[in-house]
Amino acid sequence: MARQRSYDGAVVCAPVTVPYVRFSPESAHWWTGAALQELARLTGLGPQDFDGFCFASFSAVPDSVVGIVQHLGLSPRWMDHIPTGGASGVMALRRAARAVQARDAEIVACVAADTNQIDSFRKTLADFSRFSQDATYPYGFGGPNATFALITDHFMRQYSVGRECFAKICVAQRDNALSNPYALMKTPLTHEQYMNARPISDPVHLFDCVMPCAGAEAFIVTTSKLAEALGLSAARLRATIERHNAFAADPVQTRGGWARDIDDLWRAAECKPTDMDMVQVYDDYPVIVAMQMADMGFCKKSDLAEFIAANEFTIAGSLPLNTNGGQLSAGQAGAAGGFQNVTEGLRQVLHCPLGEQVPDARHALVSGFGLVNYDRGVCTSAAVLEQEVLR
Amino acid sequence: MTDSLTPPRRKDPLKMTRAGHVPPTLRSRAAKAMAVRAGQGRFVLQACDSCAAAVYPPRDRCPTCWGPLSWRDQPQGAEIEAETMIRTTTDLFFRKHLPWRIGAARLDAGPMAIVHLHGDVRQGDRVCMELKLDRGGNPALFAMPEVETPNMQDDPQLRVFTADPKYRRILVTDGRGPVGQAVAQALIKAGAQTVFLGNADPLMRFPGQEQVAALEDAELVPLNLTDTRSTRELATQLGGRVDIVVNTVGLTRVGGVVFGGKLTDLQAGFDTEVTGLMRLAQAFGPAMSGRSDDGVNAASAIVDVTSVYGLTGKAGFAGAAASAAARLSLIAGLRGEMQRSGIRVMSVLTGPVDDDRHQHVPPPKTPPVQIAKAVVEALIKGQETTCAGDMAKDVMDRWQSDPLLAIREENQ
Numbered sequence: 030m031a032r033q034r035s036y037d038g039a040v041v042c043a044p045v046t047v048p049y050v051r052f053s054p055e056s057a058h059w060w061t062g063a064a065l066q067e068l069a070r071l072t073g074l075g076p077q078d079f080d081g082f083c084f085a086s087f088s089a090v091p092d093s094v095v096g097i098v099q100h101l102g103l104s105p106r107w108m109d110h111i112p113t114g115g116a117s118g119v120m121a122l123r124r125a126a127r128a129v130q131a132r133d134a135e136i137v138a139c140v141a142a143d144t145n146q147i148d149s150f151r152k153t154l155a156d157f158s159r160f161s162q163d164a165t166y167p168y169g170f171g172g173p174n175a176t177f178a179l180i181t182d183h184f185m186r187q188y189s190v191g192r193e194c195f196a197k198i199c200v201a202q203r204d205n206a207l208s209n210p211y212a213l214m215k216t217p218l219t220h221e222q223y224m225n226a227r228p229i230s231d232p233v234h235l236f237d238c239v240m241p242c243a244g245a246e247a248f249i250v251t252t253s254k255l256a257e258a259l260g261l262s263a264a265r266l267r268a269t270i271e272r273h274n275a276f277a278a279d280p281v282q283t284r285g286g287w288a289r290d291i292d293d294l295w296r297a298a299e300c301k302p303t304d305m306d307m308v309q310v311y312d313d314y315p316v317i318v319a320m321q322m323a324d325m326g327f328c329k330k331s332d333l334a335e336f337i338a339a340n341e342f343t344i345a346g347s348l349p350l351n352t353n354g355g356q357l358s359a360g361q362a363g364a365a366g367g368f369q370n371v372t373e374g375l376r377q378v379l380h381c382p383l384g385e386q387v388p389d390a391r392h393a394l395v396s397g398f399g400l401v402n403y404d405r406g407v408c409t410s411a412a413v414l415e416q417e418v419l420r
Numbered sequence: 421m422t423d424s425l426t427p428p429r430r431k432d433p434l435k436m437t438r439a440g441h442v443p444p445t446l447r448s449r450a451a452k453a454m455a456v457r458a459g460q461g462r463f464v465l466q467a468c469d470s471c472a473a474a475v476y477p478p479r480d481r482c483p484t485c486w487g488p489l490s491w492r493d494q495p496q497g498a499e500i501e502a503e504t505m506i507r508t509t510t511d512l513f514f515r516k517h518l519p520w521r522i523g524a525a526r527l528d529a530g531p532m533a534i535v536h537l538h539g540d541v542r543q544g545d546r547v548c549m550e551l552k553l554d555r556g557g558n559p560a561l562f563a564m565p566e567v568e569t570p571n572m573q574d575d576p577q578l579r580v581f582t583a584d585p586k587y588r589r590i591l592v593t594d595g596r597g598p599v600g601q602a603v604a605q606a607l608i609k610a611g612a613q614t615v616f617l618g619n620a621d622p623l624m625r626f627p628g629q630e631q632v633a634a635l636e637d638a639e640l641v642p643l644n645l646t647d648t649r650s651t652r653e654l655a656t657q658l659g660g661r662v663d664i665v666v667n668t669v670g671l672t673r674v675g676g677v678v679f680g681g682k683l684t685d686l687q688a689g690f691d692t693e694v695t696g697l698m699r700l701a702q703a704f705g706p707a708m709s710g711r712s713d714d715g716v717n718a719a720s721a722i723v724d725v726t727s728v729y730g731l732t733g734k735a736g737f738a739g740a741a742a743s744a745a746a747r748l749s750l751i752a753g754l755r756g757e758m759q760r761s762g763i764r765v766m767s768v769l770t771g772p773v774d775d776d777r778h779q780h781v782p783p784p785k786t787p788p789v790q791i792a793k794a795v796v797e798a799l800i801k802g803q804e805t806t807c808a809g810d811m812a813k814d815v816m817d818r819w820q821s822d823p824l825l826a827i828r829e830e831n832q
Contacts, residue, residue, distance in 0.1 A: 150510070151510040162451075163447055163451040163477050163478055164534060167444050167558060167560060169506040169536075170444060170506075170509045171506035171509055172509070172510070174506070175506045175522060178504035179502040179503070179504050179534070182503060183501060183502035183524070229507055229508050230504045230508070231504050232504075233504070277483075280524070280532050281502050404532065
């Protein structure tokens with residue numbers, strides 16, 4: 030395959046996180062507005078100044094990006110709606126970057142926002158996708174926990190990965206979350222607590238599951254020139270990949286689309302896994318974190334147990350992982366869960382973290398994984414971010 | 421192995437009855453088409469008309485070549501690749517039935533499927549897949565052990581997908597006729613706790629009365645389906661403890677439309693079979709709906725034994741076929757209503773019954789014991805439509821492949 034063209038000229042700036050809450054009576058529109066208000070504060074720009082708008086949400090129904098644009102008074106000449114949940118952040122990033130490079134837009138606000146009203150989790154599940162309605166939910170209605178329990182059960186057996194491996198990931202992410210003032214989980218998690226947690230859908234236990242919440246994430250994609258004019262620190266995109274419905278013939282999911290495209294990513298980025306100062310991978314369940322580390326080329330799947338044992342995933346560790354605590358410890362704000370990996374990676378390379386800084390961070394690997402349409406996550410994406418300039 | 425069911429204890433009248441919720445009911449049109457086949461006891465998946473690939477979950481086009489899809493019978497073998505025990509859910513039905521086991525099954529037909537697991541099935545096992553209907557009338561893949569295990573039918577997850585007569589209290593509406601009597605005996609043999617046999621005219625003796633009286637777990641009760649008050653009175657007495665109703669009432673009279681048909685026969689037939697079915701449903705349906713998730717002897721099914729000629733009409737039995745047609749129509753409506761509360765509505769279709777009213781009809785005819793066998797089978801499988809005997813099956817097959825041709829054939 031031909032090598033991906035560079036993203037020269039397009040930069041990413043202004044990571045925004047609207048602090049999460051467990052339950053919110055507000056709408057996705059409200060949360061989107063809150064994220065845009067924060068972008069306005071950082072840039073000094075208003076609704077008429079953003080000529081591009083990229084949106085991701087599950088709870089904005091019946092509205093799509095169109096409804097949001099009118100609701101919030103935007104008037105973009107380029108817009109996009111990304112329905113891929115956990116893969117949406119990187120997808121927004123690469124689409125917006127190409128739009129800016131081609132000057133279809135000059136400054137794109139990328140926003141993911143979801144609310145979590147008292148009963149919205151059950152309602153979102155009940156009409157999530159047609160295959161789920163027909164062939165997943167009537168089977169015990171365990172939600173994503175049950176689907177990922179099947180994937181985890183199979184993965185653990187296939188690659189001799191034990192719960193202690195997942196414990197190490199979850200405990201490290203909780204440690205990372207403790208410095209993040211916005212994280213919903215504020216108390217340390219011990220190995221014993223993880224191991225003794227109550228089973229939810231065997232072998233998935235309590236601390237393998239994210240906590241659904243309300244929140245919003247946002248960032249800006251614009252030109253280097255405009256970023257300079259606005260006085261914003263900026264990162265560039267070294268390379269990106271995206272793949273959907275890969276390996277459809279695999280009986281139970283053991284790999285994501287990354288496995289198919291990862292060589293293209295590293296070749297286009299002109300770097301390798303060990304060049305990354307941290308990784309921000311999608312973490313709806315720890316098995317997916319492990320799967321991504323292998324699919325991204327950090328180790329072979331058969332070596333995962335050793336790789337996890339040999340590394341420390343805290344901010345000060347050998348491979349800082351999900352440095353804001355990830356969704357497992359900061360909370361899963363719907364589609365914003367697919368953006369928080371981007372905003373956290375961006376913050377670390379721009380040296381404006383919510384919590385502790387990864388020392389001298391210049392490179393971040395961000396990867397997304399989304400949409401359990403039936404029995405597996407269908408959408409995958411990844412990007413390498415690099416610090417361009419600090420202002 | 422499965423623990424044998426324990427006979428239910430007498431119910432504490434002060435306790436709240438568990439509400440009869442149904443699992444999630446939203447389905448695509450394709451999934452509803454799968455339910456239709458499930459209701460006939462078939463194991464089907466869609467296969468592509470162009471490339472023959474089998475697909476699942478139900479789709480509208482082939483994902484391999486985009487060709488159109490048709491429902492085809494498929495091999496039932498499968499292997500369980502992964503399993504989980506669900507311990508939390510937000511669904512009102514499953515919440516009361518936790519923990520619930522499901523698995524990822526690699527079907528011999530090709531696709532992967534998420535399936536319900538029988539208690540004797542484990543990860544790595546070869547299984548026999550069955551396509552069942554859930555309480556809401558929707559299709560459900562259920563993995564059974566490949567070889568029979570002890571008390572296999574008593575598995576609590578499986579029992580949710582059946583109306584097994586074991587330990588249930590069953591009303592058979594016509595104890596005076598040979599069909600009702602045969603059905604009662606078969607149900608008792610299948611483990612029913614009690615069979616109540618309707619007697620429309622307690623002052624008149626009837627053939628088989630001594631045998632019925634000698635049945636240990638059977639009890640004659642006054643029930644005349646042409647009399648609204650009689651039906652209501654019985655429901656008032658028994659409604660809260662009848663788990664299954666089997667309607668065996670029939671009034672078959674010989675005659676055509678112009679030649680040999682009597683209006684009085686037609687009216688009597690409609691009153692007994694059609695209005696009678698509605699009286700029965702109105703009297704017993706509400707109480708059954710309220711008890712559809714009430715433990716081992718939860719209310720579970722209404723079975724209507726009807727002539728298969730309701731589908732086609734029948735030369736020489738025009739009036740009887742017309743009331744059978746009306747019964748089938750009422751049953752379809754009743755099924756839609758009772759699905760909302762988890763009660764199965766089933767049809768057992770018969771050919772000409774081997775009784776006095778069909779003396780002049782040449783064999784094969786359907787003997788009452790065959791009807792009884794079909795009723796028990798329908799309940800054990802939880803199946804919607806069951807043909808009792810070869811005659812009914814033959815008419816059904818011809819009607820399914822070409823309805824208008826079958827109608828023409830049966831009326832010449």
